[in-house]
Amino acid sequence: xxxxxxxxxxxxxxxxxxxxxxxxxxxxxxxxxxxxxxxxxxxxxxxxxxxxxxxxxxxxxxxxxxxxxxxxxxxxxxxxxxxxxxxxxxxxxxxxxxxxxxxxxxxxxxxxxxxxxxxxxxxxxx
Amino acid sequence: xxxxxxxxxxxxxxxxxxxxxxxxxxxxxxxxxxxxxxxxxxxxxxxxxxxxxxxxxxxxxxxxxxxxxxxxxxxxxxxxxxxxxxxxxxxxxxxxxxxxxxxxxxx
Numbered sequence: 001x002x003x004x005x006x007x008x009x010x011x012x013x014x015x016x017x018x019x020x021x022x023x024x025x026x027x028x029x030x031x032x033x034x035x036x037x038x039x040x041x042x043x044x045x046x047x048x049x050x051x052x053x054x055x056x057x058x059x060x061x062x063x064x065x066x067x068x069x070x071x072x073x074x075x076x077x078x079x080x081x082x083x084x085x086x087x088x089x090x091x092x093x094x095x096x097x098x099x100x101x102x103x104x105x106x107x108x109x110x111x112x113x114x115x116x117x118x119x120x121x122x123x124x125x126x
Numbered sequence: 127x128x129x130x131x132x133x134x135x136x137x138x139x140x141x142x143x144x145x146x147x148x149x150x151x152x153x154x155x156x157x158x159x160x161x162x163x164x165x166x167x168x169x170x171x172x173x174x175x176x177x178x179x180x181x182x183x184x185x186x187x188x189x190x191x192x193x194x195x196x197x198x199x200x201x202x203x204x205x206x207x208x209x210x211x212x213x214x215x216x217x218x219x220x221x222x223x224x225x226x227x228x229x230x231x232x233x
Contacts, residue, residue: 046224
């Protein structure tokens with residue numbers, strides 16, 4: 001059974017750096033094809049994909065946030081860490097990590113996010 | 127970025143109805159389209175991936191289809207637990223992008 005759990009500060013001051021940890025179980029992120037994504041959702045808004053780290057340490061980022069995002073994995077401790085610098089009130093959201101489900105499509109590998117953490121709410125305020 | 131446009135933004139339906147919602151992509155996705163269900167205070171739940179593949183444990187009353195860049199999610203015989211917001215999401219390219227959602231409400 002795959003589970004993921006996010007942890008991090010509930011309140012961050014503007015201009016500070018947010019560090020979130022996703023602790024997971026039920027899979028090894030070093031297995032081929034595996035990946036963990038971070039997705040956030042502002043109140044009343046649609047989810048917004050932020051970043052994805054793959055088993056081979058390849059990383060993908062949202063272009064609009066690329067300069068502010070870092071994603072790393074700790075295989076031994078089953079964790080993925082996301083940092084977002086220069087926080088602003090517009091970054092207030094629930095932040096989720098999610099497991100990557102992948103399959104071989106006709107053209108290339110496809111993926112979806114099949115197991116999500118419960119989310120952690122982050123408020124950016126002075 | 128690939129833009130995903132869902133319609134309608136909300137719909138009202140009754141138990142037992144069949145409802146269909148649409149997601150239009152700004153580019154060709156070649157079937158790399160997923161659907162999620164979200165209830166208040168909960169994380170999104172994967173329903174369908176790859177346009178029409180039913181995620182394990184999801185009832186068969188949910189189905190997905192596509193015609194070109196237009197994707198549809200159909201819920202047959204609507205049940206009380208199906209009142210929620212539904213999001214489409216493309217996995218064809220980075221960044222992965224979501225639609226703005228369709229909320230299914232009680233008529």
